[in-house]
Structures are given as structure tokens and as C-alpha cells.
Amino acid sequence: MSLQGKTALVTGAGSGIGRATALALAGQGVAVAVNDVDLERAQVTAKEVSSRGVRAVAARADVSSPDEVTAMIDEARKELNQIDILVNNAGIEHVVPFAQMAYEDWRRMLGIHVDGAFNCARGVVEGMVAARWGRIVNMASVAAFMGPDLQVHYATAKAALVGFTKSLAREVAPFGVTVNAIAPGLIDTPMARSFSPRFVDKMLELTPVGRLGQPEDIAYTALFLVAEEASFITGQVISPNGGHWV
Numbered sequence: 001m002s003l004q005g006k007t008a009l010v011t012g013a014g015s016g017i018g019r020a021t022a023l024a025l026a027g028q029g030v031a032v033a034v035n036d037v038d039l040e041r042a043q044v045t046a047k048e049v050s051s052r053g054v055r056a057v058a059a060r061a062d063v064s065s066p067d068e069v070t071a072m073i074d075e076a077r078k079e080l081n082q083i084d085i086l087v088n089n090a091g092i093e094h095v096v097p098f099a100q101m102a103y104e105d106w107r108r109m110l111g112i113h114v115d116g117a118f119n120c121a122r123g124v125v126e127g128m129v130a131a132r133w134g135r136i137v138n139m140a141s142v143a144a145f146m147g148p149d150l151q152v153h154y155a156t157a158k159a160a161l162v163g164f165t166k167s168l169a170r171e172v173a174p175f176g177v178t179v180n181a182i183a184p185g186l187i188d189t190p191m192a193r194s195f196s197p198r199f200v201d202k203m204l205e206l207t208p209v210g211r212l213g214q215p216e217d218i219a220y221t222a223l224f225l226v227a228e229e230a231s232f233i234t235g236q237v238i239s240p241n242g243g244h245w246v
């Protein structure tokens with residue numbers, strides 16, 4: 001795998017899957033702009049990235065804000081020049097019956113997951129097209145396909161990312177830019193630890209491999225998709241889920 005010298009922006013990389021992805025990229029010689037809404041957490045991951053011998057920049061922004069994302073990408077470019085790889089990973093979870101879901105809950109969920117992916121991809125895609133090389137990976141979820149209880153907004157946001165992935169992939173394919181999505185099953189991160197034990201047990205019952213995924217399971221899926229050798233894979237959704245097909 002030859003990613004040496006490439007640069008990446010990973011959103012929500014202060015924790016969980018994003019952190020593991022930033023570290024996996026760093027292990028392949030990729031310089032990383034480590035985004036998180038929490039600057040301190042971004043700084044901790046950025047330090048871990050630079051300890052692997054590559055450049056790192058901690059880049060605070062709320063990905064749902066177009067202005068904050070523009071400023072973040074400008075800053076990241078000052079340090080890293082071009083962004084070759086974008087991993088749209090930042091996300092939240094929220095469990096609420098639909099009848100009690102406020103419009104603000106709905107907007108916040110779509111804002112972070114869907115507007116966030118739009119804002120970041122919009123900020124980097126022209127550079128990728130001009131360079132005739134780029135990789136965009138969007139973090140969807142099995143929720144897009146299984147429709148989990150009490151998460152209408154989350155399932156909607158993740159399903160939207162699948163359409164976003166497929167349509168954008170088609171548009172930028174002629175320019176050497178691939179766009180794919182990952183739809184993880186239940187992964188052992190701070191986000192998953194906030195789910196009820198009942199939900200976790202139910203997900204485990206549906207998972208033949210018999211364990212929760214680890215953040216590294218997803219990070220290595222992302223590495224596979226951004227590799228030079230994956231240039232023929234685009235518009236796809238790959239679901240590392242321990243056999244929990246939906």
C-alpha cells in the first residue's frame with residue numbers, strides 16, 4: 001500500500017473510529033488534519049499522530065457549520081498544502097421516540113452527519129479533482145438499512161450518506177477521485193457505550209462473529225478504501241459488521 005506523503009482530513013477524530021482511522025493513516029505515512037468539535041481531544045489525537053513520524057494538525061470545527069469548516073480547511077491547507085483523503089466520520093447518537101422528536105433534534109442529526117459531509121467534501125473536492133487524485137470515505141451505519149428503534153433521524157441521516165456517496169462517486173470518478181461509504185455494525189467506542197445494555201445484547205445476538213467491532217476494524221476498512229490499489233472501487237458501501245447483514 002503506497003500512501004506515503006499523502007494528506008488526510010479525518011472528522012470527529014478525537015475519539016473512537018475517527019481516532020483509530022487517523023492513527024491507521026499515520027501508520028502508512030499520511031499526514032493528518034485531526035478534526036473534532038472538542039479541540040483538546042483533537043490535540044491529543046494529533047499528538048499521537050505526530051508520534052508516528054508524520055505531520056499532524058489539530059483542527060477544531062463543528063462540521064455542521066459551513067463557516068467553521070471553511071476556516072478549518074484553510075488552516076489545514078496552510079499546514080498540509082493539499083487534502084488528498086477525506087474521512088467524513090464525525091457523528092452523534094441520540095435515542096428518542098419519533099413522537100417526542102423535536103425539530104431541533106432532527107436538524108442537529110442531519111446537520112452533523114449530512115451537512116457535515118457536504119461541507120467537508122465541498123471544501124476539498126475541487127482540489128482533489130485538480131490533482132486528479134482523491135479519496136472520500138463517508139461513515140454511514142447499518143442503521144441506514146436496518147432502521148433501528150427510536151432513531152428515525154439517525155437512520156435517515158445515515159441513509160442520506162449512502163445516496164450522497166453514490167451520486168458524488170459518479171460525478172468525480174473521471175478525475176481519479178473515489179467516494180465510498182462504510183456502514184459499521186456496533187463498534188466498541190464511547191458512542192456505543194452510551195447505548196442501553198438491552199440494545200447492545202440485541203445487536204450481539206444478531207452478530208454471528210459474537211463480539212462488538214473494534215475501532216481498528218473500521219479504520220482498516222477505511223485504509224483499504226483509500227489505498228492507491230482501490231482506484232476501481234467507487235460508489236460502494238462496505239459493511240464491517242461481524243456478519244450482521246440487514
Ligand code: NAP
Binds near residue numbers: 062112192
Ligand atoms: P465517538 O467515539 O462518539 O466519536 C465521534 C466524535 O465526533 C466525537 O469526538 C464527537 O465529539 C465528534 N463530533 C460530534 N459532533 C461533531 C461535530 N459537529 N463536528 C466535529 N466533531 C463532532 O463515536 P464513534 O462510535 O467513533 O462514531 C464515529 C462515526 O461512526 C459516527 O458517524 C457514527 O455515527 C458512526 N458509527 C458508529 C457506530 C458505533 O457502533 N460506534 C456504528 C455505526 C456507525 P463529542 O463527543 O464532543 O460529540
